[in-house]
Amino acid sequence: xxxxxxxxxxxxxxxxxxxxxxxxxxxxxxxxxxxxxxxxxxxxxxxxxxxxxxxxxxxxxxxxxxxxxxxxxxxxxxxxxxxxxxxxxxxxxxxxxxxxxxxxxxxxxxxxxxxxxxxxxxxxxxxxxxxxxxxxxxxxxxxxxxxxxxxxxxxxxxxxxxxxxxxxxxxxxxxxxxxxxxxxxxxxxxxxxxxxxxxxxxxxxxxxxxxxxxxxxxxxxxxxxxxxxxxxxxxxxxxxxxxxxxxxxxxxxxxxxxxxxxxxxxxxxxxxxxxxxxxxxxxxxxxxxxxxxxxxxxxxxxxxxxxxxxxxxxxxxxxxxxxxxxxxxxxxxxxxxxxxxxxxxxxxxxxxxxxxxxxxxxxxxxxxxxxxxxxxxxxxxxxxxxxxxxxxxxxxxxxxxxxxxxxxxxxx
Amino acid sequence: xxxxxxxxxxxxxxxxxxxxxxxxxxxxxxxxxxxxxxxxxxxxxxxxxxxxxxxxxxxxxxxxxxxxxxxxxxxxxxxxxxxxxxxxxxxxxxxxxxxxxxxxxxxxxxxxxxxxxxxxxxxxxxxxxxxxxxxxxxxxxxxxxxxxxxxxxxxxxxxxxxxxxxxxxxxxxxxxxxxxxxxxxxxxxxxxxxxxxxxxxxxxxxxxxxxxxxxxxxxxxxxxxxxxxxxxxxxxxxxxxxxxxxxxxxxxxxxxxxxxxxxxxxxxxxxxxxxxxxxxxxxxxxxxxxxxxxxxxxxxxxxxxxxxxxxxxxxxxxxxxxxxxxxxxxxxxxxxxxxxxxxxxxxxxxxxxxxxxxxxxxxxxxx
Numbered sequence: 132x133x134x135x136x137x138x139x140x141x142x143x144x145x146x147x148x149x150x151x152x153x154x155x156x157x158x159x160x161x162x163x164x165x166x167x168x169x170x171x172x173x174x175x176x177x178x179x180x181x182x183x184x185x186x187x188x189x190x191x192x193x194x195x196x197x198x199x200x201x202x203x204x205x206x207x208x209x210x211x212x213x214x215x216x217x218x219x220x221x222x223x224x225x226x227x228x229x230x231x232x233x234x235x236x237x238x239x240x241x242x243x244x245x246x247x248x249x250x251x252x253x254x255x256x257x258x259x260x261x262x263x264x265x266x267x268x269x270x271x272x273x274x275x276x277x278x279x280x281x282x283x284x285x286x287x288x289x290x291x292x293x294x295x296x297x298x299x300x301x302x303x304x305x306x307x308x309x310x311x312x313x314x315x316x317x318x319x320x321x322x323x324x325x326x327x328x329x330x331x332x333x334x335x336x337x338x339x340x341x342x343x344x345x346x347x348x349x350x351x352x353x354x355x356x357x358x359x360x361x362x363x364x365x366x367x368x369x370x371x372x373x374x375x376x377x378x379x380x381x382x383x384x385x386x387x388x389x390x391x392x393x394x395x396x397x398x399x400x401x402x403x404x405x406x407x408x409x410x411x412x413x414x415x416x417x418x419x420x421x422x423x424x425x426x427x428x429x430x431x432x433x434x435x436x437x438x439x440x441x442x443x444x445x446x447x448x449x450x451x452x453x454x455x456x457x458x459x460x461x462x463x464x465x466x467x468x469x470x471x472x473x474x475x476x477x478x479x480x481x482x483x484x485x486x487x488x489x490x491x492x493x494x495x496x497x498x499x500x501x502x503x504x505x506x507x508x509x510x511x512x513x514x515x516x517x518x519x520x521x522x523x524x525x526x527x528x529x530x531x532x533x534x535x536x537x538x539x540x541x542x543x
Numbered sequence: 544x545x546x547x548x549x550x551x552x553x554x555x556x557x558x559x560x561x562x563x564x565x566x567x568x569x570x571x572x573x574x575x576x577x578x579x580x581x582x583x584x585x586x587x588x589x590x591x592x593x594x595x596x597x598x599x600x601x602x603x604x605x606x607x608x609x610x611x612x613x614x615x616x617x618x619x620x621x622x623x624x625x626x627x628x629x630x631x632x633x634x635x636x637x638x639x640x641x642x643x644x645x646x647x648x649x650x651x652x653x654x655x656x657x658x659x660x661x662x663x664x665x666x667x668x669x670x671x672x673x674x675x676x677x678x679x680x681x682x683x684x685x686x687x688x689x690x691x692x693x694x695x696x697x698x699x700x701x702x703x704x705x706x707x708x709x710x711x712x713x714x715x716x717x718x719x720x721x722x723x724x725x726x727x728x729x730x731x732x733x734x735x736x737x738x739x740x741x742x743x744x745x746x747x748x749x750x751x752x753x754x755x756x757x758x759x760x761x762x763x764x765x766x767x768x769x770x771x772x773x774x775x776x777x778x779x780x781x782x783x784x785x786x787x788x789x790x791x792x793x794x795x796x797x798x799x800x801x802x803x804x805x806x807x808x809x810x811x812x813x814x815x816x817x818x819x820x821x822x823x824x825x826x827x828x829x830x831x832x833x834x835x836x837x838x839x840x841x842x843x844x845x846x847x848x849x850x851x852x853x854x855x856x857x858x859x860x861x862x863x864x865x866x867x868x869x870x871x872x873x874x875x876x877x878x879x880x881x882x883x884x885x886x887x888x889x890x891x892x893x894x895x896x897x898x899x900x901x902x903x904x905x906x907x908x909x910x
Contacts, residue, residue, distance in 0.1 A: 207681065256874040259621050259681050260826065263819055264871045271863025278858040279574060288858070418685050425682065503700075509693035512686035516672075519683065523676040533679065 160464045162322040170457035172450055174322035176310055178443075179329020181450055184404045186442030187341050188213070188413075191396025192420020193427065193434035194348055195389040199244075200424055201352060202385035203365035205533040207262025208247050209393045210417025211269030212240050216397020218273045221291040221408030222280060229297040229402050233337065233395065240394020241387040243269070248386035251535075252379050258533050266417075274410065281408070289410035296406050302331040335403045341395060349431045361385055365529030368536045379538050393417060422515035428526055441511040448507040455507050459496040463489050484521075551880050552829055556838075559827075559872035567865045576857050584855055589848030596733030602836075602843035603739040603800050608821030609828060609835040610749050611794035616830050617753065618766045618786040624669050624684030625794040625818040627691030632662035632795030633802055634695045634716070637809035638704050640802075641717035650723040651803060655741075658799055659792040665691065666791015670784040680787065688818065699811065715810035725803035738800035745793065746832040762786060794821070823870045826877075842866070 161174055172178045192209050199206035206212075219239040224232025243265065250261040278288045285292040301307075309328035313321050352358035361381050363371040368378045396416070401408045419441055426440075427433020447454040466489030473482040519526070568578035588594065608625050615622035636658035645653060669687060672678040699705035705714045727734035753759040765772040765782045773779050797817050802809065824842060828834030849862040 205679075205681070207685075250871065250875070254875050254878050256871075256878050257621070259623065260822070260870065260874050263623070263822065264867050264874075267819060267870070268864060268867035271860045271867060274860040275570075275858045275864060278860070415689060418689070421682065422686065503697050505693040505697035509690045512689040516683060516686050516690070519672065519678045520676060523678065533681075 156468065157461075157465065158323055158326075159319055160461055160468075162319045164457055164460045164464070165322065166318065168457040168460060170451070170454040172447065172454040173457055173461075174313075174325045176313055176325050176328035176332055178446060178450060178454075179326050180332065180334075181446035182439065182443045183329065183334065183338055185445040185449075186438045187338055188396040188400045188404065188416050189419055189423060189442055190345070190435060190438035191341060191392045191399065192417050193423035193438050194344060194431060195392035195396070196421050196424040197427075197429060197431060197434055198348070198352075198361075198385050198392065199389035200429060200532055201365045201529055202361050202382045203368060203529055203531045203534070203536065204248075204251055204382055204386060205258050205262070206244075206247065206386065206389050206393075207259050207421070208243070208265030208269075208417075209262075209389075209420050210413060210415065211262075211266035212243050212390045212393035213397035213400070213413040213417045213420075214266075214269040214273050215243055216240055216394030216399075217401040217408050217412050218276060218291075218397075219394065220398025221294050221401045222276075224294040224398070224402050225284070225292050229295055229337070232294065232402055233297075233398050236394045236398035237391045240390040240392070240397075242390070243394070244386040244388070244390020245383060247390065248383045252382045252386070255535055255537060258535075277408075277410070286408075291401070291408035294402055294406050294408070296402055297335055297337045299333045299335050301333055306332040337399055337403050341399060344392065345431050345435050352431070357381075362529070365531060368531055372538065378536065393420065396420070419511045422511050425526065425528075426511075426515055426518055429528055440514075444507055444510050448504060453501065455502045456496070456500070459492055459502070463493040463496060466492065552831075552834070555876040555880060556827055556829075556834075556873060559869050559876055560841075562872040563865050563868035566868050567861055570861065570864065571857065574857075576855075581852070581855065581857055584851055585848040588851035589844050592731035593733055594847050596731055596735055598840065598843040598847045599730075599739060600736050600800060600805075601846060602839040603736060603742045604797050604817070605820055605824060605842050606742050606836055606839040607745055607793060607797045607799075608817040609824030609839055610745055610832070611790045611797070612818075612821035612825035613828070613830040613832075613835060614749065614762075614786060614793065615790040616766075616825050617762055618783060620673075620783065620787060620790065621681050621822070622666070622669075622684065622787065622790045622794070623681055623818045623822065624666060624687050624791065625797070625821045626815060627684070627688035627818075628662040628665045628791040628794040629797040629817050630695050630813070630815075631665045631691045632658040633798035633813065634698070634809045635661045636795075636799070637716040637719070637802055638698075640719045640723045641808065644720040644722055647722045650720070651725055654719070654723055654803065655796065655799060658795045660795070662795015663788045663792030666794065667784065667788035669791075670787030673787065674780040674784050684818075692815075696811070699809075713810050713812060715806075715808040717808065719803075719807045723803070724807060725800075727804050734804075736800040736804035738803055741796070742800070745796065746836060749793075750832045758785075797821075823866065826870060827873055829877075 165171060165173055192213060195209055195212070196206055216236040216239070220232040220236040222232075223235040247261055247265055250256050251258045274288060277286070277291070281291045282288060306328060309324040310332065312324035313328055315321055350358075352362060360371065360376045361384075363374075363376055364378050364381045364385075371381075372378050397413060400412055400416070405412065420438075423434045423437035423441065426437035427435070444455065444458070447458065466485050470482050470486035470489060473479075473485060564582075568582075571578045571581055589598070608629070611625055611628075612622055636654045639657045640650065640654040643653075644650065665687065669680045669683045672683045673680045697703070699714045699716070701707045701714065705716055707714050725737050728737055728739075729735075751759075753763065761772065761777045761782055764775065765777055765779050769779055772782075794817070798809075798813060801813070806813075820842060824835050824838040827838040827841075828836070845862050845866060849859040852859045852861065
């Protein structure tokens with residue numbers, strides 16, 4: 132009886148306020164851990180700023196993957212499309228400034244997306260083969276073109292000339308107020324101020340605009356007729372076509388958007404995260420984008436959460452790798468809290484698993500003085516595998532993902 | 544019908560190569576390099592005796608990766624995890640081989656077995672996830688590749704399993720004792736890894752396994768029709784798991800020639816990208832042991848002869864573009880051929896059934 136009322140109680144708490152509770156708990160734990168370990172970076176404004184710069188490329192790749200997969204096509208070529216975006220962004224950004232760079236990268240990415248569409252939708256070749264070939268071609272083309280264009284303009288085969296970054300802004304008053312508050316070192320409040328401060332201090336206009344693509348994607352995919360049709364194509368193309376949805380055309384559009392987003396993420400990498408194109412700059416982010424789609428259960432907000440998590444660890448690794456160690460303690464405490472909650476819900480199996488894994492992480496925290504960078508690098512991949520293993524039952528991928536589909540030919 | 548198949552199996556790859564040559568020529572012209580001369584320098588350079596030997600050595604590794612991919616393809620598995628499987632395998636083989644000393648042949652055998660086992664184990668993770676959790680092997684293998692790369696980089700640090708020669712940036716595992724070396728064979732101007740012979744045997748083994756064994760029969764039938772195979776008593780999930788492990792085990796042998804006959808230790812300079820190459824070769828060679836062999840030599844030839852391009856003011860990346868184009872054109876060609884054949888068959892079936900319908904009519908008229 133009591134479990135019934137409890138679970139009812141939990142259900143009656145609306146999802147925004149549940150989110151608020153979770154955020155508050157995480158914040159308190161992070162604040163306490165910062166005090167204990169002295170890893171100031173985990174809640175500083177600087178770390179938040181860096182997190183944003185690392186998150187956006189992953190987010191764009193993830194959203195690109197989401198659009199493609201929701202329409203039923205898997206896009207392994209995200210990495211190649213990002214590479215194209217870094218190159219195009221750097222070259223046109225160098226010539227005509229960042230805005231033109233971003234626009235050209237978007238157009239170029241959309242064209243590559245359409246090319247992928249032509250191969251897998253129209254011709255019907257294996258989706259993974261097409262994606263991999265695109266990765267290979269983009270890699271070769273970027274180096275080839277660099278040797279022609281960059282080498283004669285002050286760069287070389289693996290480096291572009293300096294590219295101008297898009298402008299940044301801080302919200303006057305609020306930014307300095309939050310940073311002052313962060314410096315005062317009041318528990319929880321300073322931490323919250325630090326994190327919020329990062330969101331309003333020296334933020335690139337590009338960051339804001341690209342973040343807007345999350346609500347826009349959600350709105351289009353879940354609130355418009357076109358979005359419904361697009362998801363329909365991913366769930367059941369045969370039924371969709373029998374109801375008059377143009378499956379091929381919808382998938383073409385989805386892939387153009389997919390390529391455009393991934394390419395924008397690449398352009399962001401070379402113009403905001405850095406101010407130069409460097410070979411290998413994408414460093415497998417296209418594949419991590421693919422991982423965030425799974426991690427986020429094929430939903431834009433989930434992709435956002437996954438990108439933040441992976442972007443955050445990436446940012447900490449680059450800024451101050453001791454902070455990554457402190458994060459372990461955060462995980463332990465959060466894991467134990469979660470276990471307790473499950474215990475009161477009498478879900479003993481989940482309780483056991485989460486308690487045990489928290490304890491294991493706790494032992495690692497105590498025994499290992501520093502988390503090796505290599506582990507931080509593949510953390511997103513490991514996390515995705517674990518999510519797939521532990522939560523495979525709860526994931527809801529589009530039903531006809533990566534299943535080849537032939538439109539019925541005319542005259543039948 | 545059989546002849547038709549053989550004809551297409553030869554024409555399609557050639558058509559793909561010609562297409563990519565045309566495409567690459569166009570790109571060369573854009574930059575103002577003469578395509579014909581460029582190609583000629585490449586071929587001249589690629590067929591110098593020294594390079595032929597190097598190409599054979601590279602091709603032997605590529606061939607093994609190609610066979611690993613082909614076994615997966617036969618089961619409709621897309622083993623993009625070859626990279627990770629190979630890296631884990633060659634690393635642990637080098638570590639185990641470097642840690643002990645055994646009589647000559649035993650030592651080499653042990654190293655090879657360790658490689659196959661580690662590769663097989665790493666490959667079977669993806670197989671397990673596919674069978675038990677329904678996770679696409681493409682996704683899990685991509686993730687596993689990154690994890691393998693990170694693990695090996697971590698373990699290769701000095702003080703763990705690797706060491707750093709003084710005055711060098713290169714990290715490597717301890718050098719194998721000479722009992723763990725495989726001899727090289729003098730040929731033309733250079734030395735061929737004797738592991739090349741092993742890769743020939745892998746090719747023969749692949750053919751025998753596929754065409755002359757019960758396992759191969761089950762493999763091919765499951766790859767053709769899941770349901771039919773299941774109805775015929777084949778344990779399809781088990782087949783998937785075993786195939787993935789087998790493909791991984793073969794992938795684990797990819798770097799052995801280099802390890803045993805050339806470097807004698809694993810280092811970070813071991814090449815990456817075997818997954819892509821292996822898959823491309825299996826596609827190009829249509830999963831046939833002989834076809835893959837030709838494809839492997841061709842690929843190695845391209846890689847090697849690209850070296851001369853930079854000297855002539857042509858960026859060598861043109862070769863990467865060419866390889867990418869070949870892969871795309873070949874799969875497009877196969878897809879189109881499949882479509883044409885299907886149409887033909889439909890037409891044949893259609894006309895045959897029309898005759899059957901027409902036939903009784905004539906009889907009834909007679910009566």
